[in-house]
Amino acid sequence: MKTTKNALLLALSIALLATASPAAAQADFSKFVAIGASVDAGFLDNCWVRYGQVDSWNAILARQAGAPAFEQPLLDTPGTGCMYLISLAPQFGTRPAQVKPLNLNLPRPYDNLSIPGYTLQTALTKKGPSSATDVAGIVLRTLNATQVEQAASLKPTFVSIGLFGNEILGPATSGTAVDGVTVMPAAAYAASYQAVVNALKAAQGGTGKGVAQLIPDITTIPFTSTIPPFITSGGQVVMGPNGQPMTFLSSRGGDVTGGGAGVAPIPATSLVNITASTFLATGYGIPCAVLDAGGAPANDPRRTNCNKPLPDNANAQLGIPGVVLYPEEVALLKARGAEFNAQIRSIATAAGYKVFDTTAFFTDLRTHGREYAGMTVNAAFLSGGLISYDGVHPTSLGYAVWADEMVRFINANYGTTIPRPDLSAYLLSGNSSQGGYPVNLGASLTTEEAIAWGAAIYTPEVMRTLADTFPVSARTAVAAPTAEDVPVPAEPRGRGVRIDD
Amino acid sequence: MLRGSDRSRVGGLALLLAISLVAAGPASAAGFSIFEAGSRSTAMGGAFVAHADDLSAMFYNPAGLAQGVKKGELRAMVGVTLIIPKAELAQGYDPYPGSDYSVKMADQFFFPPNFYTSYGLSDCVSLSFGTWFPFGLATKWDEPDFRGRYLSQYVDLKQFAAGLQLAWQINDVIAVGAGPEMRFSTVKLHRKVPLFNPFTNRVVDAAHADIRADLEMDVTFGAGIRITPTPKLSIGASYHGQVDANFEGESTFYQISTGNPQLDAAFAAKIPVNTKVPTKTTIQAPAQTQIGIGYDFGKLSVEAAGTFTEWSAFDTTVLEFEAVDGKQVPTSTLPHDWEDAWAFRFGAKWQVSEKFDLMAGFVYDQTPEPDGDVGPLLPDANRRGYSAGFSWKIGKRTWVDVSNLYLTFSERSVTTNDDNFNGRWKNFANLTVLNMRTSF
Numbered sequence: 023m024k025t026t027k028n029a030l031l032l033a034l035s036i037a038l039l040a041t042a043s044p045a046a047a048q049a050d051f052s053k054f055v056a057i058g059a060s061v062d063a064g065f066l067d068n069c070w071v072r073y074g075q076v077d078s079w080n081a082i083l084a085r086q087a088g089a090p091a092f093e094q095p096l097l098d099t100p101g102t103g104c105m106y107l108i109s110l111a112p113q114f115g116t117r118p119a120q121v122k123p124l125n126l127n128l129p130r131p132y133d134n135l136s137i138p139g140y141t142l143q144t145a146l147t148k149k150g151p152s153s154a155t156d157v158a159g160i161v162l163r164t165l166n167a168t169q170v171e172q173a174a175s176l177k178p179t180f181v182s183i184g185l186f187g188n189e190i191l192g193p194a195t196s197g198t199a200v201d202g203v204t205v206m207p208a209a210a211y212a213a214s215y216q217a218v219v220n221a222l223k224a225a226q227g228g229t230g231k232g233v234a235q236l237i238p239d240i241t242t243i244p245f246t247s248t249i250p251p252f253i254t255s256g257g258q259v260v261m262g263p264n265g266q267p268m269t270f271l272s273s274r275g276g277d278v279t280g281g282g283a284g285v286a287p288i289p290a291t292s293l294v295n296i297t298a299s300t301f302l303a304t305g306y307g308i309p310c311a312v313l314d315a316g317g318a319p320a321n322d323p324r325r326t327n328c329n330k331p332l333p334d335n336a337n338a339q340l341g342i343p344g345v346v347l348y349p350e351e352v353a354l355l356k357a358r359g360a361e362f363n364a365q366i367r368s369i370a371t372a373a374g375y376k377v378f379d380t381t382a383f384f385t386d387l388r389t390h391g392r393e394y395a396g397m398t399v400n401a402a403f404l405s406g407g408l409i410s411y412d413g414v415h416p417t418s419l420g421y422a423v424w425a426d427e428m429v430r431f432i433n434a435n436y437g438t439t440i441p442r443p444d445l446s447a448y449l450l451s452g453n454s455s456q457g458g459y460p461v462n463l464g465a466s467l468t469t470e471e472a473i474a475w476g477a478a479i480y481t482p483e484v485m486r487t488l489a490d491t492f493p494v495s496a497r498t499a500v501a502a503p504t505a506e507d508v509p510v511p512a513e514p515r516g517r518g519v520r521i522d523d
Numbered sequence: 524m525l526r527g528s529d530r531s532r533v534g535g536l537a538l539l540l541a542i543s544l545v546a547a548g549p550a551s552a553a554g555f556s557i558f559e560a561g562s563r564s565t566a567m568g569g570a571f572v573a574h575a576d577d578l579s580a581m582f583y584n585p586a587g588l589a590q591g592v593k594k595g596e597l598r599a600m601v602g603v604t605l606i607i608p609k610a611e612l613a614q615g616y617d618p619y620p621g622s623d624y625s626v627k628m629a630d631q632f633f634f635p636p637n638f639y640t641s642y643g644l645s646d647c648v649s650l651s652f653g654t655w656f657p658f659g660l661a662t663k664w665d666e667p668d669f670r671g672r673y674l675s676q677y678v679d680l681k682q683f684a685a686g687l688q689l690a691w692q693i694n695d696v697i698a699v700g701a702g703p704e705m706r707f708s709t710v711k712l713h714r715k716v717p718l719f720n721p722f723t724n725r726v727v728d729a730a731h732a733d734i735r736a737d738l739e740m741d742v743t744f745g746a747g748i749r750i751t752p753t754p755k756l757s758i759g760a761s762y763h764g765q766v767d768a769n770f771e772g773e774s775t776f777y778q779i780s781t782g783n784p785q786l787d788a789a790f791a792a793k794i795p796v797n798t799k800v801p802t803k804t805t806i807q808a809p810a811q812t813q814i815g816i817g818y819d820f821g822k823l824s825v826e827a828a829g830t831f832t833e834w835s836a837f838d839t840t841v842l843e844f845e846a847v848d849g850k851q852v853p854t855s856t857l858p859h860d861w862e863d864a865w866a867f868r869f870g871a872k873w874q875v876s877e878k879f880d881l882m883a884g885f886v887y888d889q890t891p892e893p894d895g896d897v898g899p900l901l902p903d904a905n906r907r908g909y910s911a912g913f914s915w916k917i918g919k920r921t922w923v924d925v926s927n928l929y930l931t932f933s934e935r936s937v938t939t940n941d942d943n944f945n946g947r948w949k950n951f952a953n954l955t956v957l958n959m960r961t962s963f
Contacts (some may be wrong), residue, residue, distance in 0.1 A: 067616065107722050109785055110721070110785050110786065110789055112721075165624055256826070293594045392943075393942065393943060394619040394942075394943045394944070395619055395620065395670060395671050395673055395674050395898075395942050395943060395944040396671075396672075396673025396674045396714070396717060396942060397673055397717045397719075398717075399719065399726075404721040405719055405721065406717040406719065407721075407724070407726070410724075417723065417724055418724070422618075425873055426618050441617055441622070442617040442618045443617060443618055444617045444618060444619075444621035444622060444623065445617070445618040445619050445621070446620055446621040447621075448669060449619070449726050450668075450670075450725055450726060451725055451727065452723060452724040452725040453724075
């Protein structure tokens with residue numbers, strides 16, 4: 023009965039679309055289905071939660087395109103452990119995780135099937151949760167079908183093949199890029215991608231209709247690019263005896279327990295992940311001599327572990343990530359990412375999908391940002407507005423800018439006239455939810471919560487990037503100040519600034 | 524009543540001079556030029572360069588001041604223009620400010636005055652002094668949540684001209700006139716300074732910027748020629764030079780609390796708040812050329828004229844701020860990229876009696892402003908103006924002139940604004956000009 027009604031509605035909406043806008047016939051959103059990973063699900067602040075999901079770029083696109091009944095696996099607040107900002111130090115807290123699905127009984131697959139942490143492999147093979155806490159279960163439920171199978175079963179008229187980048191993001195965020203071990207060969211990625219595309223294309227009658235995403239250059243996201251490799255003292259880069267800036271210490275190939283090729287300054291073109299801040303706070307990576315020269319007091323917490331190397335690689339047993347990407351790792355991730363993208367472009371295009379250059383888009387957000395009536399937003403950590411607290415995933419504003427870009431891309435490629443989204447709510451209220459971005463989810467913060475993530479991120483290093491902030495409205499970007507020009511922001515006043523809005 | 528009384532005349536002049544010290548002027552011709560320097564000229568749609576037969580010729584055509592000169596005679600003309608501008612963003616566009624957004628400009632009115640006097644040095648040479656407002660811009664968006672508040676909430680730019688001109692009727696056919704002009708300018712600009720608040724993930728107002736310049740004085744000149752091949756036919760041309768007003772002034776960034784002391788401190792560490800910041804900027808007032816032809820058919824006179832304004836001079840405004848306490852407000856660059864623009868003017872006068880003239884006119888005024896620059900600072904558009912007026916002789920040597928110009932603006936739909944502030948703009952303006960002319 024319901025199916026008949028749905029079919030009728032569907033037929034009606036197709037008919038309406040066809041009569042209302044002949045150009046729109048090229049892109050039929052009457053059954054819009056999205057697959058992918060975290061960024062396609064609206065994941066943000068290291069959290070999967072309703073306030074992010076309702077403004078996932080897929081959801082915004084569905085609203086703009088008038089896709090009927092675009093169902094998502096919504097999770098009520100507080101979600102899967104959302105980060106929040108305690109102080110600009112920066113210091114973060116994490117909300118207690120509570121998984122409260124709102125839409126678990128939908129008697130069919132969701133239209134947005136994207137699952138945080140997903141890879142092409144899991145999208146093709148996983149038919150249910152692998153453990154009680156596996157978030158894939160929230161989406162896959164007991165339908166006993168993979169993400170791709172569930173998408174295909176919906177007979178989508180328009181498909182969003184999301185950003186399958188965990189294959190390259192994982193090695194980057196764990197600081198461990200080893201070819202053939204943590205970084206898969208391009209051929210293997212291509213084979214999986216081909217299988218995904220084949221399944222979707224078949225469900226669409228043999229010709230792919232929809233959009234596919236490339237993988238951004240993960241060596242430029244805030245997670246990997248916020249902390250410079252140089253040691254600073256009092257906001258100034260410390261210069262070595264050779265007149266060159268001093269870099270942090272690490273041991274190539276070692277992990278938190280030691281090992282590796284020996285403790286030495288990292289090359290200046292290394293990347294230091296945002297997770298290094300935990301280690302830097304207790305002195306890892308910093309020569310004790312630098313602390314002496316800088317007049318650090320005897321009880322400076324950094325004296326605890328000074329002269330010890332920052333962990334280069336992850337230690338799987340202890341579950342502690344590596345935090346350094348050496349230049350050869352950076353080069354490998356860049357090159358492999360480009361190879362994956364070449365495969366995506368060729369496979370998706372051959373199947374009929376339009377490939378959006380997500381790589382160029384994110385690079386553009388980082389280098390130029392966007393300006394809306396004097397408000398400049400970009401991909402800088404915390405101050406830029408487009409990337410959330412986890413340093414990887416966009417904010418709702420970032421997702422909305424992405425959705426806007428997708429609308430324009432689809433209109434250009436399919437001859438449609440989908441209206442662009444209204445970004446005023448995201449810019450001025452944080453997101454499209456009533457009352458904007460939830461800065462206080464009802465629960466007051468405990469000390470434990472406050473220090474949970476607070477231990478994580480820190481210091482003058484990040485602060486220096488933060489200080490490169492707060493541009494005054496200027497229609498033409500002014501040259502970014504050099505390191506010397508950046509004033510050191512005032513010390514935080516008091517600790518644990520309560521976020522009451 | 525004013526009629527005949529010397530005392531009243533002098534009182535009127537004093538009043539007008541007092542007004543001139545406080546008056547402001549918004550743009551009433553395309554861009555931010557004000558073309559209404561006299562009532563009769565306004566009634567004729569601004570087509571006045573060929574006839575130029577009252578003292579407002581100082582603006583329209585300095586050569587016109589040589590008409591009817593008598594040695595030892597002092598002529599004077601005073602007046603005021605009442606300008607009521609209206610503007611609205613009838614509908615915003617997505618992505619910003621959003622298709623559900625509309626906003627009206629705050630109600631304002633302005634009354635720039637004019638004053639002219641001319642003395643006959645001989646029966647063919649006159650020396651004239653006068654003041655008028657050739658340029659002015661005033662827009663005001665006073666809703667606190669105005670979505671363009673980071674671009675402009677308030678701008679008040681005015682330029683006042685004081686000219687001294689000699690005019691010489693060389694022979695029956697040719698007259699010339701020219702002289703220096705001092706231009707006095709001021710500018711004020713208010714806007715909010717945005718800051719991304721990472722605690723709430725939204726853009727908030729971090730400061731109210733009050734940018735103001737001291738009175739700036741520049742010198743240029745005006746010149747004109749008037750040719751009358753026959754007593755019925757007149758041809759005129761005039762030119763006023765460009766002025767680059769190099770303003771110096773000061774800005775104050777009044778800090779607005781974001782609700783987070785740490786963020787406020789971070790902002791105040793970067794921007795010199797609540798203190799005077801020496802500021803510099805340059806605004807170009809373009810050169811203007813007028814040409815026209817007039818013909819008199821007995822009681823009916825007609826004139827057609829064109830005005831060419833070299834708006835391409837107004838290409839970029841750069842606001843430079845001096846560092847204060849080691850803190851530097853970034854330079855703000857506003858590209859305008861305006862284009863030179865023409866206005867076409869047509870006017871007719873019908874002499875009803877010796878004591879009463881009726882006039883009417885039409886103007887088509889092309890906007891110099893490209894789509895990229897159409898925004899809250901100035902949402903300009905092509906204009907069509909319809910004017911009418913009369914002159915009434917109320918004394919032996921005294922006339923009163925009354926005119927009204929109704930300016931309609933083409934609705935302007937902008938999708939490519941440089942600041943991503945797009946929408947459909949609707950404007951109109953009404954101008955009423957009153958003048959009194961007399962001679963002694």
